[in-house]
Amino acid sequence: MEIKNIDLFIDYFEKVRKRTLRVAKYIPKDKIEWTYKEGKFTFGDLLRHLATIERFMYAENAQFKPSVYPGCDESLASGYDNVISYMDKCHKESIEIFSKLSASDLLKKCTTPANIDITLWKWLRLMTEH
Secondary structure: OOOOOHHHHHHHHHHHHHHHHHHHOOOOHHHOOOOOOOOOOOHHHHHHHHHHHHHHHHHHHHOOOOOOOOOOOOOOOOOHHHHHHHHHHHHHHHHHHHHOOOHHHHOOEEEOOOOOEEEHHHHHHHHHHO
16 A cells, blocks of 8 residues: 555544554453563553554654653553543544645655664554554
8 A cells, every 4th residue: 555645644544543543442442451471461451552552653753753661551541441532543643744745745654663673664664554
């Protein structure tokens, strides 16, 4: 999928996001911070990770700024409802940033956290796969 039009990309990405949220609804609220093994991601960690990587890595890089990924621990949002609200907040901010991108922006190079330059539309495509 080559991204040439940001509005079409956002429409596609919103569909991906809806699928993610449908899965999240199956997490029992009292199990949001459950993990199968100490030191491994909880359901909450996974959802916070998706939110923070979208907003603080991909959306920052889409502005041609460095990533400011804050991690994904419970200090960002605790409890099922707060985690979902945090995801919504981060997503809204990301979409506002993405919606300002022009067709020419999509062809520019951004720098990933690994300090690798990549064409922005390819970086955004990777976000949907993450």
